[in-house]
Every structure is written in structure tokens, then in C-alpha cells.
Amino acid sequence: MPAPATTPLKATAALRDPAGQVLGTATFEQQGAGVRVTVDVTGLAPGQHGLHVHEFGRCTPGVDAATNTVVAFGGAGGHFDPGMSRNHDDPQADNHAGHGGDLPMLNVAADGRGRATFTTMKLSLTGMTGSLNRSLVVHAQPDDYKSDPAGMSGARERCGIVTRDNFSVRDYPLPGPQTFPEGVAVDAARGVAYTGSAATGTIYAVNLNSGAVSTFAEGGGQGRGSALGLKVDAQGRVWAAGGASGTVSVLRPDGFPVAILNTPKSPNAYVNDLTPAPDGNVYVTDSSRPVIFRVTPDLKLSAWLDLSGTPIRYAPGVNLNGIVATPDGRALLAVQLNTGDLWRIDLRTKAVRRVMTGLTRGDGLLLDGRTLYVARNAEQVITKVSLNADFTAGQIVAQEPLAGLRFPTTLAAVGGDLIVPQGQLDKLQGGTPETPFRLTRFKKF
Template structure:
């Protein structure tokens, strides 16, 4: 990097430092304003664990206003970055391949998958999203700085909740991978949402990648299945105790996607690319494995139990909705060819729910963001609304629909009309930092969502332990 660019970036950091009263961008059109602004705080600690400062994060439109105050550093410039994991523990630093203080925070947060260290104004597709302006420390060892950036957010794909803010010992050259030659990690703080709490259910497997979820109210058990190996766990909702309900790799189940519990306590499992629907007894025995017609590209993704006992299943690659009747006969119930639902590349119909009156199915199309209503009597298809791209699983609670939007890392709340024919996006909830949320289950007044991390299923290092997260309905 040439000297003029470096001076320009230092000047930029100084300008950020004088922007404490600067406002953020306007709210996204069409979105209802949040009742309270989304905000977070990180207590910044040294390697001995002593708090040496704070950083605050305030959502401002599409960007975040960050204020950092820290003491005890050497005068001059210090590289400052958001790192991938919310762990201020020792670990391996990828820059040196040695165990260092705060190495547990991992590498730089890189939502754009750029694999490149760059300056704090580079778009995320060209540089790490976690590359922040240089922290300038005065002669007294104190630094006070406020800036606004749209490289990070407190929600969405570039969300930094439950990640770590790390301050390094040396200046950042804004070009050298992986950390701009900024030296040792001297300070670290976990970015924690203000005035918000959740309950996590950790899972035991190092490669679980939980995708589907179901709740058996009679037993007080949550079920979740692995998109990597098909293992199904049972979790006691009260105690959090986890047991293995059914071993992965069972007949007809190399993976486990959508799950549902029926009135008899049986667990239904969508088998993804195997094109199967498995039915397990309340004690985990395989009762049935139903196979859809042979096809080059099946992908049974989710299912729902209708009030009449029929089970409806989405296929994300073949334009068809399957039905399993009460006698365990599987048929292609609705050929979607010629309907308003047009299949394209990627994942098509995914989450599905039956309305409590037995009149309709609701289904979300992940690659388009469209929500559809399907009449169970006439098979007529109607578009309810758009704007829910990356919608994965859905949960219907009266006339409120919750949508897990995996890549967007939020749960969306939709208010539906009396006939389920139209909907309005009410709010979006990132919780304490979602990691690719998929499906949803309801326990009384709470929702539970798997943090699947499916974006790292084919490569990358997931955060462990994998977990389900429980939170109050919003």
C-alpha cells in the first residue's frame, strides 16, 4: 500500500473519530420500525481477563455506529477487527499457526467469502467484513473513537452479534493477509446484544449440522436431525438433557431434514436427496420408509401433518407436492407444472404448514422468497406475498407465520389475513446472533430454532457445539 493511501485511511479513521453525533441511514422501506433500536456491547479485556474498556454497537439503518473506549495500550495505531467466533480464549492464530491469547476468536469475520484482508471501506466481497478502521491511541494510553460502517450489521448476513472484537498490538497495513501485519492480539470483547436473553440447547456431535426440528408436547421432548449424517436427537425441553433417538445412517435415512410429530407420537422425517419419508415410533423404531419415484434429483425437504391426518411433503428440486395418507400410501398429490409456482435453479419449495381449519397449505419458496397458499380442496395455488428470500422452515401460529431465513440469519414474523391469502412482514429477529437458522418449533409461548450452519457443511469451520436456540415469541 502506498504512503498516500495509508495517510488517507488514517485520516478516514480520524474523521470517524469525530462522528459521534452522526446519524445513520434511513430505515429499509416497507419494514416496520423496531420498538427499541438494536444495540450491543463488548467488554474489552486484556489477556489476564481484566476489563480495560468497552465497545458499543448501535444499528443505524443498514449500518452500525461503533464507539470504542479502551485503556492501557501503547501510543499509535492498533489494528482492530471483528473476528469470526465469540470466544476470547487462547487458540491457534492462523497468521502464525501458534497458540496465542484470544486465538479462540478465529480469523477475521468474512461474510463475503473474500479470503482477503483489505481496508475498512472495501465492499465485503473484496475484503473481510470484519476489517475496521485503525484504533488510534494517545500518549496517555487511552483511545476513544466513534465511527459508522456498513461493512457489518447487528442482523443479517453480515451480523456480528456473538462474535469478537479484537484489538492488535501494531498498526494495520490494510493489505497483508490475514491480518495486515497488525501483530499480537492484545484486547478482546464478545459482542453481546443488550437487554436480551435466549436459552441454548447444545448438541454433542462435532458435525451435527441440525436442520429439522419438532416438538412432542406430551413427552416434553424436542427432536432435531442432522443434515450431515441423519442422526436424530431427543432433547428434554425442561432439563436440556440430550439423548440419541435414532442413529444416523439408518435404512432410508442418510440425512434428516424436515421433522414433524403426529397425534400418535410418531416422528416423520424428510430424507432429502434419498427421496424418502421415514416414520419412526415414539421409542425410535423404524415403522416405515416410503420411497418417492426414482429420479435423478429428488430432494424431499419438509413436511406437515394436516388436521385430517394426511402428511404433505415438499420436494425442492422436483415440482411436485407429495402426500402420505393415513394408510401410508405415498402419491404425487399435486404436479406444480402449469401452476403459478415456477421451479428454477437452487432450492425451490421448502417449508410447509397446514392451516388449522384444514383448508390450505402454506409453502415458502426459498430461491424466490415467495410464500404460496394451496387450497386442499381445489388445489388452486395463490401467491400470498414475496420478499422472504432464503425462507427455509415455517411455523404457523394462528394467523402469524414465523419464517427461518437461513442465509439472512433472521427469523421473520409475518401477519396473515383471515383467509391466509395475503401477508405483511412485521419484523425480523436476529436473536443473539443466528447462524443459518432453518426450521422452527413452538413450545408454549416460546419458539425454538436450529442454528444449522449449513453454509459450512461443504467447507469451513463451524462454531461448536452446535445448538438449538429457544426464545420468546415476538
């Protein structure tokens, strides 16, 4: 059973009319796996009004897919659809049959005031059905609960962004409509965070003070078509895992390539993450091929451990992903995304043992002493794990959705803060990502 977030989850949406005037509020409170919603809004025509959670946290004009015209609050996008049903349905439908954002109607009295209180299991404030930083929209007409895309519910008359109560983050916006940031690494001495594009291989440098973004290294050259896991070593060099290109790139602090290291040619290559270890080597995971590679200090790459002879069993999908070295220099920890298993790999004996399970969709890792933070991409949470003294067992102690996560991929430390890419890799092969893409910085929890 997943552990709860560190504080009770509550959120509020200030409901505005198209002129920007606040004419109501909606509150959201986590209750078990669902959420209790209370709506109170004024100035509407008496009768029933469609009520929906929309995908994007934007109450701005934009194109409404129902009419293909620019409308008030069109920037909120279509209905939130975590089950990818692509179908409008009633509030009792399973999310695989209908939009998760399809809610009960709002009944407005003769005085123009509409009130509603209900609990829905279609939404949450955390996880895959998380509604934080999405929009609640009140429509002009009743919802027929069947017509795509919005139940013939008419114009968008009120809109409010679902904002977590008493919680703040700092976002670093990134350029480009197709950036899809995957990795993140911090050079504390320079005050810079690096993030790499899964789509193009370009690596960006983000000034952690000002938020200014510059291109550190263009993608597409030297065989780097994507940039996944990133690390900064003691020399200030940036290491990048090249995904399907099968490469490991090593770049000087000025972005000039020091080396492009090739793993053996294979149609199944997927070099995903890497970590410097206290022994001076860098260890590299491949999510498709059951092998851990090692790069020695003289930048020689070789296969270090054949995983086919270990308890780790590769299966369809993404296998070993995030990897970190324990501070005692004795072991590596790696998470297997498709099984949720966390593994300990002894650096001296190469013995492999399962530390724990329950980390499904575990992507990137950050080890802070005996605390392990796990970015769980499609689950849309950061999971905090407490490990024992020899890193052979762990327990989930908290789940954190921040102010609304969009497929978080990994983490890096910035002093007492953490920083995570909102990767949106679930939209990489289709769908409309939220832009601008961003890194999000928040206090350790």
C-alpha cells in the first residue's frame, strides 16, 4: 500500500468569468483513492450546467475542439482523460470508458448561485488521476453525458486552476514545443542545472538563480539523437546517456565533446542512465539489453555485468533504468521500471539482490544518505524510500505529487532542494504536451 503524502492533500480553484472576475470557488480534498469536491459559484443562468476537469492548468482563450474556434478558456484544453478513453461519458463510467474529468452537473438556483458537493473516484490529487494544476470548467448548458467531445454542454463560462493549498514550487520554463526533458544534473559550483531532450538530444543549461536557459550542446551530432540520464562529474564534465543510439557522451564544461563512447551495435540498444561511483568508474544501465556497462577513468567502455545470470529478469518494456552508487562505495542501486523492483548490485562480488518492490514506473533515482527519492513517471509522484544501513532493504515513507507532476523522469539535488524534469514522455509518440516544458524545484521532504 503506497504511503500517503507528507501532508493532507487539499486544493482550491478560484472560478473566474471570461473577464477575469472571481465569481466562485471550488475546493478539492483527498479522501482515500478519490477526492471530495465542493463548488460554489454565482452569476449563472438557472438550471443545470456541465462541470468538467480539463487537461491543462490554463484559463486563457484557446481553440475548443468541439467547435474548432477560439473560445474563452479554450487554453484549458479538452477533458482530462487519464484512462486515454477518448470518449465522453457519465460521471460513474470507468476512466477507461470515459474521461476522468467528467463530473456531476452543477445545479444553479433561481438566484444564479450554483452549489454542489460530491466525491468522485475518477479523480485524485495525486498519481495517474491527479487533478492538481488542471482546470475546473463550468459550461453554459447541461451535459448529455454521451456526445463527444464535451456532452453538448456549450460555452465555457467559468474556469479555475486547481492549485494545491499552502504549497509552493519554482518552475524553470524550457524553450521549444517538443523539448521533452528527461535527465537533470546540477553543477553546484557554476549554479547551473543541465537537462537533456529525449526528442532531439540537445542539452540545455539553466541558470538556477535567474532561470535563464542556454543551449549547452546541440543534439543530432556525434550520434546523440536523445539525451536521457545526465550526470556531472568531479571535473565538471557532463555525461549523457544516449538512449537508442547506444552511446555515452562526455562533454567538457564548455559543451565541447571529450568522448563519444559506443556500446556494442544492437537494434535493441537503450542506454538509459549512468552514475559515477566512489571507485572512479561510471556505471551505465541499458533498459533493453540485460547488461550494466562500465566506463573507467581513462574513458574505456566495456560490459561489466551480464544480468542474464542474475536474479534480474528482463521482460518486455523498460527494464533497468535509474542507477545510483551507495556512498560507502560498496554497491549500486538500480530500479527496474516495468516490475517496480529495486536492486542492489555489489561492486566487489557483483552479487545481485532485491532490496524491495512496489516502485512500479520507477524512473530516475537520487540517493541522499539513506534516503532514496524515486521519480515514478506515469504514476506522477516522487516516492521517498528509507533504506537500512547496508542498503539491502527499504520502505516507502512518503509519496509527493508536488503541485501537479507531468510524467516526472528523474531528480537532482540543489542544496536543500530537489529539482525534477516534467518530462511528459507519455506524449512523445502522440498527444499534446503542456508547454512550456519545465523543470520544477521544491524542498526536500
